[in-house]
Amino acid sequence: MEKNQKESLLKTPTGINGLDEITNGGFPKGRPVLICGSAGCGKTLFAAQFLVRGITDYNEPGVFMSFEESESDLTQNFKSLGFDFEKLQAEKKLHIDHVRIERSEIEETGEYDLEGLFIRLNYAIDSIGAKRVVLDTIESLFSGIENTTILRSEIRRLFGWLKEKGVTAIITGERGENSLTRQGLEEYVSDCVILLDFRVIEQIATRRLRVVKYRGSTHGTNEYPFLIDEYGISVLPVTSLKLDYKSPTEIITTGLPALDQAFSECGIYRASSILITGNAGTSKTILAAHFAWSSCERKERTLYFSFEESPDQLVRNMATIGIDFEKVIQSKLLHIHASRPSLQGLEMHLMTLNRLLAEIKPRTVIIDPISSLISIGNNSEVRAMLIRLMDTLKINQINALFTSLTHEGHSENNFSILDAVSSLADTWINLKNEERNNERVRSLLIVKSRGMGHSNNQQHFTITGKGIHFTSPNKK
Amino acid sequence: MKEKAKGKVIIEGKLVLKLYVSGMSSKSMKAIENINLLCEEHLKGRFELEIIDIYKNPKIASEQHIVFSPSLLKKLPLPQKMLVGTLSDTNKVLKALGITFEA
Numbered sequence: 224m225e226k227n228q229k230e231s232l233l234k235t236p237t238g239i240n241g242l243d244e245i246t247n248g249g250f251p252k253g254r255p256v257l258i259c260g261s262a263g264c265g266k267t268l269f270a271a272q273f274l275v276r277g278i279t280d281y282n283e284p285g286v287f288m289s290f291e292e293s294e295s296d297l298t299q300n301f302k303s304l305g306f307d308f309e310k311l312q313a314e315k316k317l318h319i320d321h322v323r324i325e326r327s328e329i330e331e332t333g334e335y336d337l338e339g340l341f342i343r344l345n346y347a348i349d350s351i352g353a354k355r356v357v358l359d360t361i362e363s364l365f366s367g368i369e370n371t372t373i374l375r376s377e378i379r380r381l382f383g384w385l386k387e388k389g390v391t392a393i394i395t396g397e398r399g400e401n402s403l404t405r406q407g408l409e410e411y412v413s414d415c416v417i418l419l420d421f422r423v424i425e426q427i428a429t430r431r432l433r434v435v436k437y438r439g440s441t442h443g444t445n446e447y448p449f450l451i452d453e454y455g456i457s458v459l460p461v462t463s464l465k466l467d468y469k470s471p472t473e474i475i476t477t478g479l480p481a482l483d484q485a486f487s488e489c490g491i492y493r494a495s496s497i498l499i500t501g502n503a504g505t506s507k508t509i510l511a512a513h514f515a516w517s518s519c520e521r522k523e524r525t526l527y528f529s530f531e532e533s534p535d536q537l538v539r540n541m542a543t544i545g546i547d548f549e550k551v552i553q554s555k556l557l558h559i560h561a562s563r564p565s566l567q568g569l570e571m572h573l574m575t576l577n578r579l580l581a582e583i584k585p586r587t588v589i590i591d592p593i594s595s596l597i598s599i600g601n602n603s604e605v606r607a608m609l610i611r612l613m614d615t616l617k618i619n620q621i622n623a624l625f626t627s628l629t630h631e632g633h634s635e636n637n638f639s640i641l642d643a644v645s646s647l648a649d650t651w652i653n654l655k656n657e658e659r660n661n662e663r664v665r666s667l668l669i670v671k672s673r674g675m676g677h678s679n680n681q682q683h684f685t686i687t688g689k690g691i692h693f694t695s696p697n698k699k
Numbered sequence: 700m701k702e703k704a705k706g707k708v709i710i711e712g713k714l715v716l717k718l719y720v721s722g723m724s725s726k727s728m729k730a731i732e733n734i735n736l737l738c739e740e741h742l743k744g745r746f747e748l749e750i751i752d753i754y755k756n757p758k759i760a761s762e763q764h765i766v767f768s769p770s771l772l773k774k775l776p777l778p779q780k781m782l783v784g785t786l787s788d789t790n791k792v793l794k795a796l797g798i799t800f801e802a
Binding site for chain 2: 329334336342364
């Protein structure tokens with residue numbers, strides 16, 4: 224990997240979407256990695272995905288040593304995620320060994336070692352040329368044995384042996400009360416430790432991942448949300464951690480030639496982000512639709528996230544102002560994705576967006592309105608998510624437009640939304656409705672536009688059968 | 700194995716034993732020595748003992764669920780028992796194998 228050349232440590236791709244970005248290329252090659260977390264946090268799935276993706280994506284055979292679930296249980300459980308253990312085993316890419324410890328059958332009669340385990344592991348690794356190994360969960364051994372001093376030194380020897388063997392190993396461990404794992408495995412695996420966490424906040428289940436330790440490598444230190452869905456585990460962000468994206472100088476239209484005139488460059492920069500704020504009924508969606516249309520006119524794919532209107536309704540409504548979304552949907556230039564914000568957690572929305580970005584590869588993305596998302600998370604989470612979202616869009620050089628609903632007066636809600644979004648947006652346009660002489664007057668004001676001059680005038684407009692029409696001439 | 704028999708040995712039927720060792724390790728040798736002594740002393744003609752080196756038969760280790768070495772598996776009479784370690788704790792070994800003595 225190109226970007227890792229500076230790091231002397233060789234890496235093994237994790238097979239977990241998004242985790243390679245956080246760990247700067249993956250796990251330390253040929254070393255054990257500890258994955259810890261409480262029951263049900265996704266440790267076994269994490270481990271299984273590491274193996275399966277290792278086989279399917281990187282052609283690295285793997286050994287799954289299970290101390291808890293039997294081979295048939297594992298096979299059954301992961302079928303729904305599309306992990307075909309039977310097929311991989313038949314192809315000699317995967318070796319599953321179930322280490323069954325029957326406490327009632329065991330009697331300790333003197334000193335022992337773990338050679339039995341070593342031999343099994345060695346045999347499994349050599350029989351398929353494994354590069355990856357999973358031990359899930361080796362702590363189970365402690366339940367079967369009284370003399371834990373020997374066990375501890377043997378486990379230490381095992382991890383050393385795995386290193387010598389040159390396999391990248393995942394060791395899972397259940398979270399203890401005062402330590403990362405019940406048996407303090409973190410003392411033995413010191414190269415890379417990852418903590419998984421599962422909690423419920425406001426009835427929405429959220430999973431978090433944190434790289435606790437990564438010797439000899441830089442890594443993201445935050446808690447990152449992760450998801451378990453039909454594609455397995457995905458960690459957010461799918462973005463870099465730096466502000467190092469390119470900033471094109473190309474100018475594109477806002478979709479309204481008259482509005483373009485209000486900017487010194489006669490338009491906005493490509494791959495910049497526009498924020499449109501305004502109260503209910505100030506034509507935010509219409510402005511967004513003009514922008515979407517202009518993108519389609521350039522024959523650039525456009526992705527429209529609608530959190531309030533169904534695709535049908537949006538198409539119908541925009542047809543009344545002369546914007547024919549139907550046509551561009553048919554020619555596959557426009558893709559409208561509608562969903563209720565509260566239907567899924569914040570991460571799920573972002574994940575859907577990321578997936579659609581990868582699938583459709585749009586040049587323009589519209590999120591209408593972004594304020595809907597804010598209702599489903601707390602402030603810091605939303606802010607973190609928006610930053611990730613913006614980063615993703617910037618890195619992919621995508622034009623972004625967000626609408627945001629504001630309320631009359633200065634409410635707490637207003638503040639949090641604007642605070643979160645406005646500092647991230649390159650161009651901020653505020654829309655207003657005022658009553659004058661028994662008439663509603665619509666107006667638009669450019670609050671800011673990074674890197675270019677813009678009109679300071681409030682511009683009045685009306686909505687016609689052809690969309691937005693400016694009544695006052697624009698001045699720069 | 701210094702203790703002498705306290706009386707007549709009582710066991711039901713024949714003992715079927717399998718001792719899994721890892722090569723010539725000192726723990727393995729000790730276990731072999733201990734089990735041989737015990738059988739000779741108490742079980743003449745009433746046992747079947749097989750010693751298996753898991754280094755030479757790595758597949759068996761997995762099939763027989765061997766984790767600890769040395770391990771003595773008591774196959775018969777039921778219930779099965781897995782005696783882990785060098786078999787140095789004679790009383791524990793006798794108890795686990797179901798060997799009792801007439802008073």
